[in-house]
Amino acid sequence: MRKRLRWIFIGLALVLAVVILADTQGAFDDLPYVEVPHGSHSHYLPKDCGADLSAGNFPTRPPGPGERISCDGRIVPVAE
Secondary structure, three states: OHHHHHHHHHHHHHHHHHHHHHHHOOOOOOOOEEEEEEOOEEEEEEOOOOOOOOHHHOOOOOOOOOEEEOOOOOEEEOOO
């Protein structure tokens, strides 16, 4: 009985570790941008662009309602 409980506990710990790792990688995040820490501040990069720009070329504030981050690093209205 003790061996069975031990294996159940190990299995639950592994599942929890996988969920935590997936969460840190943004698997459960539905925002269209990703926050990249950069020293004492953060930059916000769009997820849907394969831009070759560095994080320093992107804004240091998240887009507000009705805004999005363009692939060239500007915050623009969603309609654009």
